[in-house]
Amino acid sequence: MAFRSGFVSIIGRPNAGKSTLLNALLGQKLAIVTHKPQTTRTRIHGVLEVPLKKKTKVEAGHPAAQVVLVDTPGIHKPDTQLDKRMMQEVHDALESRDAVLFIVDVTHRLPKTPGAGDSGKATGRMGMSAAEDDFALSLIKKLECPVILVLNKMDAIPKKDLLPLIAHWSTLHCFADVIPISARKKEGLELLLEKVIGQLKEGQRYFPKHQLTDQPERFLVAELIREKILMLTGEEVPYATAVVIEKFEEPTSLKKMKDGRLPVTKISAVIFCERTGQKAILIGKQGEMLKRIGTAARKDIESLLGTRVFLELFVKVQEEWRSSRGFVEDLDWRRQLEEIAAKQAAEEK
């Protein structure tokens, strides 16, 4: 069976489990995950190498493949410049894809269908939920590539609820397949992969075999810091926060030092927030909150980089940055990368 390859975007509403699915398929934490909606702000490429699976009496099998998975921000109606940027990332991720995984959180109650008892009109939270589903569906309706419906969080509902869910979603769109999974428990992923590879065309690798992502480590580091802020602070603070790495000094060698300890990566990061009150929360009494964020992030960064890490964090106020187009665009890691390259080139001259 010839090698297959392709780009597969994972889209869905905030909190559906897109990042959890990406990490589960890759077997490695690439995207940050929290219980808070709108955790993911940019699209993340995760490169998955899948070995050949031979056909058996019970399984169809599949050829070897490279699947480039694209995690995206949750689909929502944009409000601020940051929201607009996040939705642009979703639209970009839907451009010329080989397949799309439309992921749905099955713990969301289904809106009532017309004629089922009362007026049939969904109101309140449920009505809003139906409107958000409609908005998400309107994006996939325009696609020409196959869309697989992924019913996630099956571990959290009774099995008997599956059929009504399939019936409901099948009336809304003609999906290439419907696969129930639990991304958290890693259930149903084999079948999902089989179906995904079934949609890919024969072709060469897009990325070298052992490359996990196109996102450089310094940006993964910024995300790990943001994840700890999301986990440790409440209310509006996490949403008003952006992390920018200002210094990222890697050790010259990854070999252990003479005293047997691992070498050190020196990192400085700025945490931007919108108001002085938020800054006070992020720093905490006698710097206690910033210390907790730093300690938690450092542990994860050390296991990502395989070195010890010296991490310095600073908090700065940038009023209403989420509504500033220029600031939001500067946060884009692809743009930051271009700027770093330009700066280095200027220094070398």
Ligand SMILES: Nc1nc2c(ncn2[C@@H]2O[C@H](COP(=O)(O)OP(=O)(O)OP(=O)(O)O)[C@@H](O)[C@H]2O)c(=O)[nH]1
């Ligand atoms: N019970 C259960 N919870 C899950 C499952 N998959 C994800 N979750 C939880 O759902 C929450 C959201 O997961 P994420 O992976 O961050 O969701 P997302 O779609 O990437 O979210 P956004 O970045 O906000 O768009 C987290 O608390 C996850 O642990 C699952 O299969 N079962």
